[in-house]
Amino acid sequence: MMTEDEVVKGAISGNVFENFEIANYTALIAAAEQLNDSESVSIFTRIREQEQAMADWTANHLGNVTKQFLIRSSTPGVEAKK
Numbered sequence: 001m002m003t004e005d006e007v008v009k010g011a012i013s014g015n016v017f018e019n020f021e022i023a024n025y026t027a028l029i030a031a032a033e034q035l036n037d038s039e040s041v042s043i044f045t046r047i048r049e050q051e052q053a054m055a056d057w058t059a060n061h062l063g064n065v066t067k068q069f070l071i072r073s074s075t076p077g078v079e080a081k082k
């Protein structure tokens with residue numbers, strides 16, 4: 001069941017998922033290195049860089065999402081869940 005702070009939880013979950021992806025690509029890179037598969041190492045490294053950029057973006061916006069949620073929650077007549 002979703003609670004009223006679902007937007008904040010969603011923002012947190014987004015950051016967690018991006019970091020989960022980074023960990024997975026780190027493992028894939030190590031496996032590819034072990035197999036001397038330099039093409040895969042290169043591909044996974046590029047993807048991991050994209051995941052890191054997204055993780056940074058989600059982390060950089062989490063504080064503002066939380067503050068905006070709290071402001072909207074305390075403002076009569078304003079929907080806070082959007």
Ligand SMILES: [Fe+2]
Nearest residue numbers: 018021051054
């Ligand atoms: Fe991602």
